[in-house]
Amino acid sequence: MVNHKKRRDLTTRSVLIVNFNNDLPELEKALIPLNWECASACDLKQSLRIIEQKNISVAIVIIQAGNELQVLNVVSKLQHTTPDVKWLAITTQYPIPSPYLKKKLATLFIDYYHTPIDWGLFSNSLGHLWGMSKLQIESKKEVREPTLPQELVGCSEPITNLKKDLKKVAIVDNPLLISGETGTGKGLCAQLIHAQSAREKEPFVIVNCGALPSSLIHSELFGHEKGAYTGAERQYIGRIERANNGTLFLDEIGDLPLDLQVNLLNFLDDSSIERLGGNCPIKVNCRIIFASHIDLENAVAEGAFREDLFHRLNILRIHVPSLRDYREDIEMLAQKFLARFAQDDSNLRFTNSALQAMLQYDWPGNVRELKNRVLRAIVMAEQGKITERDLGLKLTNNNMPKATPNRLRTEIDTETLLEALKRNNHNVSAASRQLNISRTTFYRLVKKCNIQW
Ligand SMILES: Nc1ncnc2c1ncn2[C@@H]1O[C@H](COP(=O)(O)OP(=O)(O)OP(=O)(O)O)[C@@H](O)[C@H]1O
Ligand SMILES: [Mg+2]
The missing domain is CATH 1.10.8.60 (Helicase, Ruva Protein; domain 3)
Known part of the structure; x- marks a missing residue:
């Protein structure tokens, strides 16, 4: 059953249709046979829910005479919140009646069609947008976020101390382990360390050990030579090699399979790697930063993480506060x-x-x-x-919450996981994507919290 679901995820292309007045009923009828799964929304909240639940990457909006302002306002708000979604417009008016509408069509949408529509062409355009969006989401995972210059916000004592520690560890080259709960800013700290180091102009390569499928991870990290295995049609330079002279950030290191932990240990010992199918060692000079939101000492005790590797990477350590x-x-x-x-x-x-x-x-x-x-x-x-309602929070009469013992943390994790599963129709991939954790981590938390669903 799981396999069936996986196959479906790969081939189903979901599209959101924002349709205020149920206009153009033939739209869905035309798209479904062309392998599109259509989900319609008639307001902002519904659109947002569908984008989150169905992991939408393309959306269509129908603009009619009289509803332009309302519709365009919704699209521009959605573009702020979910910038990865790509938009196509359908307008029932042609030629475009106002300069305002022309300007908005040009800035908010990748393309627009006017009725009557050639659905084959339309589906092709939609398919291109869908493919581009997937490509961009994938490539963002690998490359350093090129967004606004990142800063660590805060002036409390824990954050002031953290900023000082980042400066100290940035000027040395030893391996560094960053620990802290999910979402605390471990990835951000790794970026800031690289940016404050002498390697700043060199690559900053991120590897999320939990997100890579185990069948690919060896090749992704160490690379391979042409013909190293069936299907290896050309040489591939792995991510460790691509980090030469720069910083390698190995995120969620606790998810690295045990056999690869040996290869990594060897690399830490002699700063050289061998590509799969290759027979000569290649020197790589990079600073390595590891991060984990699981307790690696526990993982060592449970036999899931090699003790020798743990000691090798536990030289310098930074803990990011909750x-x-x-x-x-x-x-x-x-x-x-x-x-x-x-x-x-x-x-x-x-x-x-x-x-x-x-x-x-x-x-x-x-x-x-x-x-x-x-x-x-x-x-x-x-x-x-x-308001607190807009934030999805409730104001209670209790003053501050009490310190959180382990039992309560498990309850909070359980609630977060169950809520994410519910919101994503029990699709683990979508739920973990929404929580920004890997599937492996998701399953580990499910086990830890003893969740049955
Ligand atoms: N002190 C901070 N100031 C500003 N932004 C922050 C701060 N801490 C975290 N962030 C932001 O919060 C988001 C989550 O941070 P990040 O991805 O670094 O967390 P993480 O600890 O790596 O999480 P995970 O364990 O799930 O990988 C990012 O957008 C990051 O820029
Ligand atoms: Mg992270």
């Missing part, structure tokens, strides 16, 4: 995210009770969760105010 341990920075972080993402709407403000609710909340997903809640709230807000 957000609930520096609540005094929550407001500053929330305001920064608001300023960054609500550019069009600079009057938008948090209400006092929204700020209060953020302080009370326990943030199991840490800064990533805060960022995502603010992003979502910007879309949901009305009349310039972000």
